[in-house]
Amino acid sequence: MAGIMKKLRNETERAKFEAARALRLQREQGKLGQLQNQRKDHVSALGEAVWELYQAGQVTDARLVSICTQIRATQQEIVTQEQGIEAIKQEQPPEPPSCPQCGREVSSSDAFCPGCGVAIALSATPLPAINNTSTQSCPQCRKPVRVGAAFCPACGARLTA
Secondary structure, X not given: OHHHHHHHHHHHHHHHHHHHHHHHHHHHHHHHHHHHHHHHHHHHHHHHHHXXXXXXXXXXXXXXXXXXXXHHHHHHHHHHHHHHHHHHHHOOOOOOOEXXXXXXXXXXXXXXXXXXXXXXXXXXXXXXXXXXXXXXXXXXXXOEEEOOOOEOOOOOOEOOX
């Protein structure tokens, strides 16, 4: 029985040691992390100080000048990128094309207004065609025409009396 008690006491002491060691290790790793963060802060402050000296024309070391030149180029790229983002935010959707005579909306594939039959001169950048499932065929050119159109948008033929 004494042997079991001794073994149990030894295992308890070993477990206490392992727990204390794990706690010390965690505490020291936390201190190391704090020191590494302090170093990063100091290096960043050093970089800011060198940057200020560079802008004042007081840096002559070739390596530092090279790094500062890269920083300046990166800053310009950031400004350009920010301007591009702002331009995208300001974009407005294009207005759909319309007939210059009657104002009816036309598709980019229409050569003639389906409402009044006037010839359509669309911009060089065509917009997607207006999808309409209700179509009929033009009796003259046999191209699809929206139901209710007075003129064929492809050939300009009158469709209704």
